[in-house]
Amino acid sequence: MPRKISRRTFFKTGAAVAAASVLAGCEQYTRYVTIEPYVVPPEEQLTGIPTYYASTCRMCPAGCGIIVRVMNGRALKIEGNPEHPLNRGKLCARGQAGLQLLYNPDRVRGPLAQAKRGSGALGANPLPWDQAIDELARQLQAAGNKLAIWVGPATSGHLLDLFGRIAKAAGAPAPVVYAPGSEGQQMLISTSQRVFGRSAMPAYEISRADVVLSFSADILGTEQSPTRYGIEYGNFRTQAKGLRGHLIQFETRQSITGSKADNWYPIRPGTDGLVALAIARLMVDQPGVPADRVGRARTMAGSFNVDDAIKAADVPMEALVNAAQVFGAAQHPVAIPGAALAQTPNGADAMAAVQMLNVVAGTAGQPGGLLLDADLPSPAPVRTAVSPFADVQNLLNNLRGGGVQMLMIYGFNPAHELPASLGLADALNKVAFVVSFGSLEDETALQANLVLPDRTYLESWGYSVVSPNFGTPIVSSQQPVVSATVAIPAVDARATGDVLLTAAKRAPALAGAFTWNDEVAFIKDTITQLPAGAAGGSGADLLWSRFQQHGGWWPASAAPAAVNATTGAAPTLNAPQYQGSATEFPYLLQVYESTLLGRGEGANLPWLQGSPDPMTTIAWQSWVEINPETAQKLGVSYGDVVRVTSPNGSIEAPVYVYPVIRPDAIGLHLGQGHAHFGRYADNRGANATALLGPTPDNWATVRVKVERTGQRVNQSKFEWTEGVNQGFTTDVIPGSAIGG
């Protein structure tokens, strides 16, 4: 029965509620907004007026120019620098995410030390900087020439220079510059020496090419300079007079570049070189191919047996004929070898074979063709010279043999990125003292005695000699866009350049080698040896300020360097031997760098973790790419956790049914599976390097087996592909269900 409410009660209640509401409404929520003033204000900052600084992105080794918007001393947004000749104002997702490196809550707050490595006592032993630098100096002095230095490839030129000078002054071997993937960079340069007689990084001006033949080159994803290639690709597809470039891609699993191709041909891993030779051979017989190209193609591959390629690569004859016809008859065709070829046993020969296609086409050094890096007018700025893998092996042998007393690791996380089969952990055990310079505590820092946190690239000085530079010599400038103490007062990081210079002065054996008081003086000394560039200016001070203001040095105009392209016979290529027996390990493994997380260096940035992978749209997770046909055979579908085992190790991850991978191949990305890299990265997904062997020349040619574990996980993906996968519907994939 409804309760009665009197007229009087109604008005009383109503009035009370209204009065309470009015009173509450008086108190605006903004009333309690606080205004926090600076503790120490940065110079020349006006509240409400942004300041823009030009600098260089360090999220990958490419060296794009950036402009950072700074408000009240805090960096708020990173965009591309429109003046910069490399990336012309564009920037990729990784570059945008750099802010989260700066503001990362897991940054190391100050120097840390531990007597026993891996003891987990690191966080408990903070050290004042002065004491930490003293310790570094003492160890440098004690190590003498038993010093080893290992540097990642995305390191500022001045630090490469400084580390090199320290090694030289100590009489120790030159620093090793290597991270997995660098072997591709190194091989591209050595292939230029072999085919074109000049040791330089190649780049491809595809904006003016009409046909691109790509061999496992993920130019839009992770190849040398993806942002620049993004610009080049846009122009390649929308040329004058309605011309649209034609892209043909050969690879084992479809990359983002492959997904844009007009013709995409899945080939077995390690057979790119054979396919290149077959295309050259077929060009000899195709109609519409100019006579000079026919002549050069005959010289290159006249005696090659096309059937060898068809058999080894498992590619139809029509595919090769199509590629030969389109490539042979084009005006400006260009062939691009992927850096990933370096991870196959015949990689050097394969890369040479692909580059020879550029010689056959006659476009090497021409507009719309292959360009070699232009040299700087001064040798002073240090270019990143990646070490061959043999140097890494030598270093590891030295570590194991006890020939190294002190190891300094900068800009690289070997404990996560190197395959366990290389035995880094054991080798480190033989070293008395390990120093890490990471801004974030990573797996390598755990193995260090001393952690000297560097400032992030947005807080520090530096420069980068851009490579590949697409024919324009560029030294990109890096300057602090925020004051480290103002932007993140909780973090007391110091620039590694300054730390090294100070320590070297305190170590009697090294003191004489350094005259600079700080790294800025050192960089200025280097940069002002360049002549006036596009920004003009004369005299050291003006050159230096223009260098900072415009984001770097480059000439007003540059003609691409001539490429010496002489035709020769191609190397003899054999079908690759895959690691592991075909009966035990029936599938071919394809491990590739993640477009967003790289080899794992981006895994601690939530923006990158949360961005969907461009091919699968999966975020925050690992996945195993399996062809629908294979998935059906294995009885697995989306989200089923499988164990992937190679002769080197095994990992577990959920399946993503991927129609664009060969049925005999399994795709796995790098980047996840961190054990200790901050809250956003830890214990997330699997580290695919566990499956790889100790040398990179078979990283792309490992066999694996796949077993069901019976577990299932929900996949966090943005798009559902069930039912739209080119004829593969959920009906034909057993065990698949919406919601997987």
Next chain:
Amino acid sequence: MQFMRNIPFALRLAGVVVVALVLTGVLYFFWGAHAQAAPPQPLPFPHKLMVGAGVQCLFCHSTATTGPAAGIPSVEKCAGCHQVIAANKPAIQTLLTKYWQPKQPIPWVRVNQLPRYVRFAHNVHVNSGINCERCHGNVGQMNEDYQVVRMNMGWCLSCNDQQPNIRQLQDCSICHY
């Protein structure tokens, strides 16, 4: 109220609450920024004392002539004087020990409120000869700061309408952008 007998009690009460909420919303929307009592601050800050001692507004709010925000002085600036001046007073001791020494910003509570979705630039107003007091009242006599005028659009226009360049000043995007 005969008709209400047929409506369940809960529904009637819900009706009252809904009416009250709508009323609140309407009031909230139109009330906007207005004169209010002094909000509680993390530290006592008598402007009267500072101004009485001869400190000019621009000494602390130093960007009022150069930027859109007048600026709240940095903790460094506070400590710069107060490490010496009145350093033994309890409030100054709090300033030094709680904020300056551990390098923490002071969480001042905003006193003067503008409505949302509008921008205001101090520099153009101050540089055209408008006194601080014109909008902020006689801060020099305040022991605790409070807002003296309702800073709504009518108030802005009541002054801007008197200006010779009225046409530009009436452009919406001058303040709403």
